[in-house]
Amino acid sequence: MRGRKGERQTVKDSNSPRSETRGNALWGSTSRSGDVRSNAMWGRSGRRANALWGRGGRGLVLGIVAALTIAVPLGATASTNGKGSGGNPTFIAPGLLAGAKNNPNQKLHVIIQSSGGAADATNKVRGLGATVRKQLNLIGAVAVDITAGKLASLSKQTGLTVTADAPVKLSGTINYSTQLWPYSSGVALGWGYPLAPAPQAPTIAIVDSGIQANRADFDNGARVLPQVNLASLTPNSPGDGRGHGTFVAAVAAGSAPGYAGAAPNARILPIDVMDDTGKALTSDVIAACQYILQNKYNLNIKVANFSLHSGAQNHFYNDPLDKAVEKLWFGGVFVVAAAGNYGSASGPSGVLNAPGNDPFVMTVGALDLGSSFGRSDDSIAPWSAWGYTEDGFAKPEISAPGRYIVAAVPSTATLTSQRPDHVVAPGYMQLSGTSFSSPVVAGAAAQLFARHPSWTPDQIKGALMLTAAPLGTNGSGVGELNQARALGVSSPPNPNSGLVPFEAGDPVGGLMFNATSWLSTVSSNASWTDASWGDASWGDASWAAASWGDASWSDASWADASWADASWADASWADTSSEDGVEGESGGVAPAMDAAAAAALQASSLALPAGQEAVDPIVP
Structure with missing residues (x-):
């Protein structure tokens, strides 16, 4: 069907909506069940066996593009058999299918390639209510606007390859920040350069208040997956009514000029669990873990950030949110949690709220970078929580910049209206909190996964802890994030090795923590904690040493108030979680970046730890 030049061709919708059961060449003849993928792309039992990957291995195909970089990679190449009705199964990019499931009514811009050419592709979208925008005869394809829910009908056709009509940007684009923190923490070394781009980072799930996707910080939405809305509390505005999630996502993976985040090329999965005041039901946060x-x-999620904490304190082995994040950890997703903003300069506060109190996940404290590029004036922010959990584990494990951070916030968000004096530019605020230290580490973890996709969460945690720069003060864990060195680690240790013997099969599937066995071991072996958590190799001082506090972890002196007191959380009812209390501090200024000094600081951090070998050389 050929139209006049410049005209759009619209074909009428003649099909009724389908159920969500996916029976097609991509997913197999039944609905999806767990992680088993049986289809032409993956082969049986999830193995990759096809023309792209080869049998049992990966064949790397390199394409050199001089001027443009596609923001979302093409998922596959259509075979060419010269017939529009060939037997080759249709491929639909997994991200499109996921978006269709979450929001079947949204309009998608896609490119449909056909083994039978552009005319065949046009015929196969006939009757689906699609608008053909361009004929791309060069590659036997058409550019189409189509309702997401109609992808299921397309999947029943043969010989098609359906991918996003993704935005493109100049390959010469350079990520940079006017703030000190990306350079001081070393994450800037992982950004890559126009002639040596960074490897593609995996998806980071931001479990928060949603995000404002259509802004320069996220390539105008090109790197943002469809938002998942799980919040039960109201009011909850579309997008990000609070603003907290947008700020967190921008720190983790922003890319606006002058405001680059830790992993600017990572995809973002926003999961909205909060209302417009920053509150959430714990059950909604658990539902996010389940999603x-x-x-x-199918969404390549390797990192999940939780800049929030539960309103109740429990032993980690009884807390439902801790159990949920452990499921993610055992399933290969690196979990980062904020330590909390209820600390005190007078002594340890303890870290008593889920998920930051879980021994498996990486808990992050907030670092104040001072006013210089060196570490001599770095310190832990006075409100950053630290100490032992109720079960005797030292937290946080690491610290990262979190004081006087500038990042994106919607101009209509409640954060903006509550703290107008912290707006530093249209759409940007300066805030402080462990909420914003956590996504720095989330982005650093995404960078490591990009270079080591087969690593486990334990290995990512080990690489970050092994290379942290000791700060020598309470509350910093083993030290401050030093991504410049972490990028060169090849064989990271497992900081959770003491917990591995207590991992067991879960009757509902996957692994679980065997609390009964662990409690029995701890009660009969008082040295277990020292042996497992006091290894001197983690830093100049043991992170389970007495320097955490003179009092026993179970002593009431860990806090002025009882651990069960409502003052630990903004809300007093048990099934409530909240954002990691944003600190709208007055009088501070975000440390600025000076290029020459930052380069010198990075160069001094490139030395690898003893016994480590760089497998991905870093070019400063």
């Missing part, structure tokens, strides 16, 4: 685990493969 991440169910979609970790």
